[in-house]
Amino acid sequence: xxxxxxxxxxxxAVAAAAAAKTVLITGVSxxxxxxxxxxxxxxxxxxxxxxxxxEKLNSLQSELSSPDRHLLLNVDVRSxxxxxxxxxxxxxxxxxxxxxxxxAGTINKNNRIWEVPVEEFDTVIDTNxxxxxNVLRHFIPLMLPxxxxxxxxxxxxxxxxxxxxxxxxxxxxxxxxxxxRAVAKEMPDGFAVVALSPGVIxxxxxxxxxxxxxxxxxxxxxxxxxx
Numbered sequence: 001x002x003x004x005x006x007x008x009x010x011x012x013a014v015a016a017a018a019a020a021k022t023v024l025i026t027g028v029s030x031x032x033x034x035x036x037x038x039x040x041x042x043x044x045x046x047x048x049x050x051x052x053x054x055e056k057l058n059s060l061q062s063e064l065s066s067p068d069r070h071l072l073l074n075v076d077v078r079s080x081x082x083x084x085x086x087x088x089x090x091x092x093x094x095x096x097x098x099x100x101x102x103x104a105g106t107i108n109k110n111n112r113i114w115e116v117p118v119e120e121f122d123t124v125i126d127t128n129x130x131x132x133x134n135v136l137r138h139f140i141p142l143m144l145p146x147x148x149x150x151x152x153x154x155x156x157x158x159x160x161x162x163x164x165x166x167x168x169x170x171x172x173x174x175x176x177x178x179x180x181r182a183v184a185k186e187m188p189d190g191f192a193v194v195a196l197s198p199g200v201i202x203x204x205x206x207x208x209x210x211x212x213x214x215x216x217x218x219x220x221x222x223x224x225x226x227x
Contacts, residue, residue, distance in 0.1 A: 020044045020045055021045050021099050022045070022095055022097050023040055023047055023048065023099045023101065024048045024049075024090075024099070024101065025037055025049045025101045026049075026075075026104035027077075027103040027104030028047075028049030028072065029053040029056035029057055030051075030056060031103075033051070033101070036103070037070075038063055038064060041064040041066070041069075041070060042065050046070060047064060047070040047072075048072075048073075048090060048095055050075035050077070051075070052074065052075070054074045057073075060072060071090070073086060073089065077131030077132075077134055077135060078126040078130060078131055079134070080137070083131075083135055083137075087139060096143065097139060097142075098143075098150070099152070100143075101154070102131070102132040102151070102152065102153045103152075104128075104131050105127060105128045105172075106124055106127045106128065107166060108120050108169055110166065111165055113167040116167070124169055124172050125168065125172055125175075128172035128173065128176065129172050132153055132179065136151070136183060147190045149190070150192045151183070151191070151194065152196050153180045153196070154196055155173050155177055155196055155197045156169070158170045158173050159176055159195070160174075160177065177195045179195075180195035181193075181195070
């Protein structure tokens, strides 16, 4: 079941998203990001996707409907400079997103917090929290002149609860929830900021913590997110 936290005065913004839009999706090379990119391209939307995996981006490009209409770039959302360059390229090509899906994310290997390596903890926070902040920093100013838009920050059920062995991930998704609620209060009318928990999906991240039991859940290709 999907759940979301909306800002006030966003009904018109959600309704406006029914027409063809330009959609920026981070972490687009696999999992939900990839499934969402393929589905949105089929529905006539223009997809601007980014990931650190160039080979997977190349493969995805050929799977998109009307591939020449879309733009897939190698970007590390953990790097403010990398996201800044993405914004520059998009402006140069006159691509201003109507919708942003901050999907890039990672999870720690199952471990008690005192056994999680410092570098691994930092990677989770840098990707799941700072990565979103970097995108918001560089793209909200580009969207404001359009006076409308939707920002979807991928959260998790563990952003509203807790689970043993994945404390860094839980902490990051609680941060996503709080960040989304705060930014929603900063945006003018016409914008919606959403913290979305997509449900339990059989992705590589789920497999890392659920093991073989992850196969009992729906795959990304069976998951639909409607704009």
